[in-house]
Amino acid sequence: MRKFDTKVQYLKYQVLREVARMAWNDTLLDAAVDIPKMIVPGKRPTMRCCVYKERAILAERVKIAMGGDKSNPNVIEVIDIACDECPMGGYEVSNSCRGCLAHRCEDACRKGAITFDHNHAAHIDKSKCVECGACAKVCPYSAIVNHKRPCENSCKVKAISMNEDACASVDNGKCVSCGACVYQCPFGAITDKSFILSVIDLIKKSDGNKNYKVYAVVAPSISSQFEYAKLGQVISAIKELGFFTVVEAALGADMVAYSEAAELVEKKTLTSSCCPAFVDYIKKQFPDLEKYVSHNLSPMATIAKYIKETTPGAKIVFIGPCTAKKMEFQKPEIRPYIDCVITFEELQALFDSRDMDIKTLPEDVLDNASYYGRIFARSGGLSDAVAQALKEQGLEDFDLQAVSCDGIEECRKALLRLKAGAAEGSFIEGMACLGGCIGGAGCLTHGEKNKAEVDKYGWEAYEKTISDAISVFKLK
Amino acid sequence: MKITICIGSSCHLKGSRQVVEKLQELIAQHDLQEKVELSGTFCMENCQKGVCAMLDGRVFSLTPEQTELFFKEEILPKA
Numbered sequence: 001m002r003k004f005d006t007k008v009q010y011l012k013y014q015v016l017r018e019v020a021r022m023a024w025n026d027t028l029l030d031a032a033v034d035i036p037k038m039i040v041p042g043k044r045p046t047m048r049c050c051v052y053k054e055r056a057i058l059a060e061r062v063k064i065a066m067g068g069d070k071s072n073p074n075v076i077e078v079i080d081i082a083c084d085e086c087p088m089g090g091y092e093v094s095n096s097c098r099g100c101l102a103h104r105c106e107d108a109c110r111k112g113a114i115t116f117d118h119n120h121a122a123h124i125d126k127s128k129c130v131e132c133g134a135c136a137k138v139c140p141y142s143a144i145v146n147h148k149r150p151c152e153n154s155c156k157v158k159a160i161s162m163n164e165d166a167c168a169s170v171d172n173g174k175c176v177s178c179g180a181c182v183y184q185c186p187f188g189a190i191t192d193k194s195f196i197l198s199v200i201d202l203i204k205k206s207d208g209n210k211n212y213k214v215y216a217v218v219a220p221s222i223s224s225q226f227e228y229a230k231l232g233q234v235i236s237a238i239k240e241l242g243f244f245t246v247v248e249a250a251l252g253a254d255m256v257a258y259s260e261a262a263e264l265v266e267k268k269t270l271t272s273s274c275c276p277a278f279v280d281y282i283k284k285q286f287p288d289l290e291k292y293v294s295h296n297l298s299p300m301a302t303i304a305k306y307i308k309e310t311t312p313g314a315k316i317v318f319i320g321p322c323t324a325k326k327m328e329f330q331k332p333e334i335r336p337y338i339d340c341v342i343t344f345e346e347l348q349a350l351f352d353s354r355d356m357d358i359k360t361l362p363e364d365v366l367d368n369a370s371y372y373g374r375i376f377a378r379s380g381g382l383s384d385a386v387a388q389a390l391k392e393q394g395l396e397d398f399d400l401q402a403v404s405c406d407g408i409e410e411c412r413k414a415l416l417r418l419k420a421g422a423a424e425g426s427f428i429e430g431m432a433c434l435g436g437c438i439g440g441a442g443c444l445t446h447g448e449k450n451k452a453e454v455d456k457y458g459w460e461a462y463e464k465t466i467s468d469a470i471s472v473f474k475l476k
Numbered sequence: 477m478k479i480t481i482c483i484g485s486s487c488h489l490k491g492s493r494q495v496v497e498k499l500q501e502l503i504a505q506h507d508l509q510e511k512v513e514l515s516g517t518f519c520m521e522n523c524q525k526g527v528c529a530m531l532d533g534r535v536f537s538l539t540p541e542q543t544e545l546f547f548k549e550e551i552l553p554k555a
Contacts, residue, residue, distance in 0.1 A: 215518065235485075245484055245519035310517055365485045368518075462489055471493055472483045475516030 003228070003348060005445055008188035011047075012065075013349050014039050015058060016194060019065040020353035023200045028066075035062050057082045061191070068193035074172045075193045075326040076182060082189035085166040087147040090131045096143035097121045105135035105144060154184035156408040157281060174284060178277040178408065178432040179323030179441025192323040192441065196350060198340045202315050203242035212313040213244035217303055219320030220250040220369070221377035221437040223457030224450035225344045231457070232363025237356050238319070238347070239364065249318065250369030252303030253376040253385070254469040256296050261389035263294055264427055265398050269418070271428040272382055274298050275437075276328035278411055278430030286415050292428075297334070299376060300325060304337035306473060315339045319347050321440025324432065343442025367462045370469035374458040378451045379406040379436035381458075382429045385466065392467045402427045407434040477512050477555060480530040484519035487526035494540035495527050502547045511555045 004010050018035045022028035036058035040051050048054045060079045063069075068077050099120030106114045106122070113128035114135060122144075124135070136144035151168050152160045159174035160181060168190060170181075181190045206214050216238050226234045235246050256274060264270045273279055273294040282289050297305065304316045318325060318341045329338040342350075351358060372388050375381030383402035390396055403426065405411040411430040418428065433439035438450040463469040479499065483492050496514065503512050520528040525537040531550055538546055 247484075247518050307518060310515060365489060367485045367489050368483070463493075468493060471496070472516050475481065475483070475496065475514050 003444055004345075008186065009345060009444070011039075011058075011188060012061065012191060013345060013352075015061040016065045016196060016346055016349035017352045019062060019194075020196055020200060020350050023197055024204075024353060028197075032062055032066070033059070035059075053081070061188075064191055065194045066197055067195065072172075074170065074175055074177060075323060076170055076175060076177050076179065077191060077193055078168050078170060079189050079191060080165070080167045082187055083167040084187045084189065086149045088149050088152070088162060088166075089147045090126075091124055091129060091133060091136055091144055091146050093122045093124060094143050094145050096141050097139075098141055098143070100140070102140075104138040104140070108134040108138045110134070150184045150186055151181040151190055154180040156180070156412070157285070176277040176280040176284065176408070176432060177324040177327045180408075180433070182323060183441045183446075192326065192343070194342070194346055195326065195340050196342055196346050199317050199342055199350070202317065202339060206242070206244075206315070208242070209244040212315055213311060214242065214315045214317065215304075215307055215311075216243040216246045217249050217252075217300060217307075217316055217318045218246055218366070219300070219318070219322070219377065219437060220248065220253070220374040220454060220457065221321045221440065221443065221450075222319070222344065223374070223377070224438050224447065224453040225321075225444050226348075226358070227445065227447075229358040229361075230363055232365060233358050233361045235364040235366045236361040237351050237358045240356060240361065241350055241354065243317070246364075246366055247303060247307065248366060248368040248373070249299050249303055249320070250373035250376060251469060251472075252297075252299035252301070252306075252373070253382075254369050254373035254466045255302050255306075255473055256299050257372055257376075257382065257385035257389045258393070258466050258470055260294050260296050261386050261393060261395065263296065264386065264400075265390070265395050267292070269426045270294050271415075271418070272430055274376060274382060275324070275431050275433075276322070277324035277408070277432035278405075280324065280327070281408060281411060281430075281432065282415065285412075286419065289415060289418060292418065297337075298328065299373070300328070301334050301337050308337055310476065317342065319344065321433075321437050321443040323441045343440075344444050345442050348444055368469070368472075369461060370463040370466050371458040371461050372466050373469060374461055375454060377437045377454045379431050379434075380404040380429070381436065381454075382431075383427065386427060386429075389466050392465060400427060402429060404429045404431075406431060406436065407439075408432045477531070477551070478515060479512065479551070480515045480517050480520075482518075482520040482522075482526060482528040483516040484523070484526075486519075486523040487528055490526045491540045492527045495529070495538050495543050498540060498543040499547060502544065502551075506552065506555070508551075508555050512551060 036055035040054045111128045113125045159171045163169040271292045325341045372385035527538045529536045
């Protein structure tokens with residue numbers, strides 16, 4: 001049974017699972033120190049130079065699974081001893097260079113940085129090179145390689161640099177907590193703090209939902225996860241963990257699409273507020289564009305607010321693909337509605353900490369939202385939903401110019417255009433992760449078929465229009 | 477008077493929106509907007525008997541078709 005994309009995710013999961021198992025049994029305080037040896041028993045190293053280093057790193061992972069460094073406000077944290085200090089020399093000629101006659105590299109280089117030695121092999125003069133990569137593109141032997149660290153490469157907001165020890169370091173002033181580096185670091189040296197202990201505590205203290213009810217609000221991208229079981233079985237498993245019931249965040253998304261359409265007509269230019277990493281990116285890199293950010297709460301906060309208003313005392317845990325949501329819920333304006341946030345990776349660890357066999361559970365139902373709310377999980381879905389919401393409110397005459405930005409680089413381009421003066425009717429849908437939420441760092445898998453899975457789940461919704469889905473919001 | 481309708485997934489699939497719409501229509505017809513308050517909640521722990529509705533601490537099991545009868549028997553006399 002394949003649950004994760006990489007062994008790094010699997011390792012992180014093992015730690016989370018053991019931490020959770022001990023937390024349920026109230027043995028964590030005494031036994032947490034034993035976890036590294038449980039995961040790496042024996043004397044032979046399987047991942048690093050020796051078992052002692054492996055265990056030392058696992059001890060750090062245990063700390064992060066228990067909430068991490070409280071003095072660091074960011075949920076994205078570097079485990080410095082796990083960082084392999086990857087080479088970072090930029091473009092270099094490897095020994096695959098055959099010293100050919102054509103010298104396409106030399107012709108392609110506009111800075112005159114390529115020279116040849118007595119064997120006709122190419123060399124790059126680093127004092128002239130601007131790291132444009134033109135030489136690498138034209139080499140017929142692919143002999144020119146770019147030594148750029150995967151973390152730096154994945155970080156499109158350029159928040160990662162190397163410190164004096166050649167270890168990765170995150171600039172919290174730039175980081176939007178999207179988690180791209182978490183998923184991309186091949187050594188698992190950058191990771192997201194976990195709040196699973198708060199969730200376990202909430203569930204335990206509810207005493208079977210007698211003291212208060214604990215609601216799970218799940219993101220629609222769940223439809224592309226847990227592919228080894230049916231969605232209905234996953235819903236049963238969430239309830240089995242001790243949640244009172246499960247509600248779709250997509251119903252909040254329906255509401256957001258509906259009010260965002262009206263807001264767009266009023267303001268003429270709007271950027272979406274669903275993706276917390278995108279909103280944070282605007283605040284940090286494009287502060288003059290903050291006035292365009294939609295005033296709507298995110299779908300997560302919208303549905304949670306409604307639950308809290310209709311059920312006094314309710315506690316709400318958001319379960320999704322997103323590390324940036326772990327930042328969003330700590331904002332003072334969101335904190336009253338959301339009690340905790342965990343990812344699908346962490347949900348999997350919680351299931352297995354209770355040794356649940358999800359495939360044997362009965363199928364429960366999950367159906368609150370419409371097709372449009374559900375497709376928020378993938379890039380382009382939000383724009384489709386806003387177009388539909390305009391139609392349902394009789395505002396189809398509004399000239400909607402929607403730009404769906406798939407990933408932070410496209411967001412940057414669209415924001416630069418907006419800064420230069422946008423056309424009326426601009427709606428910028430910003431999603432920091434490639435593919436939208438289904439590309440989130442907290443997903444178990446990032447498969448090719450995920451978009452199709454989300455669309456299929458969308459079509460299965462009982463409600464066919466946004467207006468019908470959100471009619472429940474009139475009930476107080 | 478407050479009537480709480482379950483809008484959880486199971487009741488939703490059994491027609492809780494239609495029940496709510498019917499009640500809203502009947503309440504408007506009888507001019508009871510001031511006296512009868514409709515509210516919603518996600519799950520009333522009685523999924524098999526959905527659509528669940530709660531009135532004065534009592535739980536009723538409704539369908540969209542039975543809603544009018546429920547209104548006439550339980551709401552109208554007390555409103």
